[in-house]
Structures are given as structure tokens and as C-alpha cells.
Amino acid sequence: MGDYGPRFGAEKLPFDMRSNSSPLHKVELSSYSISRFKITNHEFQ
Secondary structure, three states, X not given: OOOOOOOOOXXXXXXXXXXXXXXXXXXXXXXXXXXXXXXXXXXXX
16 A cells, blocks of 8 residues: 555554645555656656
């Protein structure tokens, strides 16, 4: 489920103070892919 670092575990997610943030919640993905190489959003578009 991702790397939350040494300070946080999956059950103790960090609080996000941004005004447009929704409550923290778990998400299930049906499928996804991970690129072998780093790419920026600009290069992708």
C-alpha cells in the first residue's frame, strides 16, 4: 500500500491540511502499470 516512511504506518496516515483535501481513505485499483524509466508529466503529455 505504498511507503509511508518510518514515522507513519498504514493505520496512522499523516494529516493533510490543504483546504481541497478530502478525508484520507483506502483506494483499490483494478489495474495499473509502472514505467521502467522516470518521466515527467510534461514528457508524458
